[in-house]
Structure formats: C-alpha cells, structure tokens
Amino acid sequence: MWNCALRADDLPSVSHWKTVTIGREEVIVTRTRTVSIKAYFNVCAHRGMRVCTTGEGKSRTLQCGYHAWTYALEGDLVAAPNLTSMPDVDRSRYGLRPVHVREWLGYVWICVAEEPPSFDDTVLGEVRTRFGQVESIDNYGIESLRRGETKTYDVAANWKLIIENFMECYHCATIHPELTEVIPEFADGLASQRKNGEVHGSNFGEDIGGFTVDGSASGFEELPSIAPAQDRKYYAITVKPHVFINTVPDHVIIKGWFPSPSRARSSSATGCSCLRWWRGPTPGSWTSPRPSSSSTASTSRTSTPVSSPSPRCPPRPTR
Numbered sequence: 001m002w003n004c005a006l007r008a009d010d011l012p013s014v015s016h017w018k019t020v021t022i023g024r025e026e027v028i029v030t031r032t033r034t035v036s037i038k039a040y041f042n043v044c045a046h047r048g049m050r051v052c053t054t055g056e057g058k059s060r061t062l063q064c065g066y067h068a069w070t071y072a073l074e075g076d077l078v079a080a081p082n083l084t085s086m087p088d089v090d091r092s093r094y095g096l097r098p099v100h101v102r103e104w105l106g107y108v109w110i111c112v113a114e115e116p117p118s119f120d121d122t123v124l125g126e127v128r129t130r131f132g133q134v135e136s137i138d139n140y141g142i143e144s145l146r147r148g149e150t151k152t153y154d155v156a157a158n159w160k161l162i163i164e165n166f167m168e169c170y171h172c173a174t175i176h177p178e179l180t181e182v183i184p185e186f187a188d189g190l191a192s193q194r195k196n197g198e199v200h201g202s203n204f205g206e207d208i209g210g211f212t213v214d215g216s217a218s219g220f221e222e223l224p225s226i227a228p229a230q231d232r233k234y235y236a237i238t239v240k241p242h243v244f245i246n247t248v249p250d251h252v253i254i255k256g257w258f259p260s261p262s263r264a265r266s267s268s269a270t271g272c273s274c275l276r277w278w279r280g281p282t283p284g285s286w287t288s289p290r291p292s293s294s295s296t297a298s299t300s301r302t303s304t305p306v307s308s309p310s311p312r313c314p315p316r317p318t319r
C-alpha cells in the first residue's frame, strides 16, 4: 500500500532528512542533490542497527552509530572503518535498502512493499472514484497551498475504527450539530460522495458563509482555479489506508492516521495529524508520533550479510 508519509517541503533543502514510521517499519526520507526525494529503511546494511536515531537532521551523509558505516544520501555505502583492508567486501552491495517513493499533492508517499501496487490504480483511483477524474483535485492547487494549521490527536482506539467512523455520517446529526448546520444533507446520515453513481459534492447551507464551526465566512479567498461546480461544496476522499482529503472552496484539510507502534502491542492507539491548507501566511509545523526506542523492529533484512567485515565484528545472522 502507498502511505502518505510527510509534506515534501518538510524537507526544505538538499541534505535534510526525516524518519517516519510506516506500520512496523521506520523509514528515512531525504532530499538528495541528484535524485530529489529518496527513502530507505532505517536499517544499517552492516548489522541492522537503526542508522538515524533522531527524528530529523541535515547532513551530507548518514552514519550508523555502531561501527560507523557511512552512507551517501543516495544510499550508497561510502565509508566504513578498515574497509580497504576487507577486499572481500563489495561496497556496492551494502547500500541502504531503498523504499518506493512518489510525490503527489506536495506530499511524499511511500510504499515499503518490494513490488508496490500501481499508484495510479490505488491512490489516484480513489480520486477518480470520488471526483470522476484526477484533474478535479488539481483545481485546488494543493501543492502550492501553505500550511495554515496543524492539529495532532492521540486517540486510544484502533485506527481502523477512526477511518470507519469518518466514512459514515449516521452519527453526524447527534454528534456534530454544527456540521449539519453547515452541510444540511449530512443530517440525513449520508456522507455521500457519489449519488446515483454521479460525482456529488455536498452543498453548504443557504445562509452559510464558509466551512467553519459556526458557518461564518472563513475570511480566506476562494482558491482561484476551482470549477464552478466545486463552489460552495464540500468533497471528501478517503485514500486507503489512512488519509482523508477534504476540499472546500477556500481551503483543503488533509488528515493522516498513524498507528502508534509503541502501544500497538498492548492495545491499539492511534496518532493523527490534521493539516489545514490555505492561501495565506501562518505556517504551522508538522508533527507526527514516532517511537523513541533506538532499536528497530523492522522486518526489513539488511543486504546479504558481509562475510567478514571485521575480526571484531561478526556479521548479522541471517533469518
């Protein structure tokens, strides 16, 4: 599956990197000089230690803290202690293991599977299902919007329940009276994104000025490229497994739900980042929960273990 990992401009310049958690995997995402954004399992090719032990940084190389194997941001192993005295070690075989990356809507999307599913069929397919065509979401120019507000929630619940809850509106009239004032059709219990097989945006109520809690105008300009049919309408897309995209005429809300690995063993906890984008100042900051342990639970294997990297340093056993 493709996962929305972070906003591309969270890596504002070359040599920035961040670690993100995708399921049980931790992934390094970095902006390189030569290939734009790349991503790797945060697993040293030597003996499997976590290479980056902090959430983010800026550096020309990535160095593992255990035996100082050093990787270029393009993933190649570029240095290791005593490497010249280990002629049997083929450096080209011990780079960081890459992860599939796509950029879309100004976000970095990651798939940790060896063979990723088609991005077009899956992620863009969700947009086609909701909007009829991918081009309709381009009208909002999400790549060029600025971050207006970020909210992070830590929810002690199975993340799938939150996805499920979001996709139904049977609870809207009881739980969200403000919302049903703004979007009256939600009071009927149907969060319909398609009606009778047709693309369907939900109309704002007659006296409603904007998609705000009290229905007053937001004060933001309407996004310049939206189609007449998108005016005064709310659309929602669920991009499985964990992203919601909501569009209204003057801003966009993107929500991502990240299962919390630290709690997943005992119960089920969920972190969420909710980002609201509009044309204007007030950029906030992206936050997302991540584990703090320095070990790794990755299922990613390192490359084939080094036959004899150092007399003091036996290779990582195979599994």
Ligand code: FES
Pocket: 044, 045, 046, 047, 048, 049, 064, 065, 066, 067, 068, 069
């Ligand atoms: S250098 Fe990373 S585990 Fe040895």
Ligand SMILES: [Fe+2]
Pocket: 165, 166, 171, 172, 175, 176
């Ligand atoms: Fe709700």
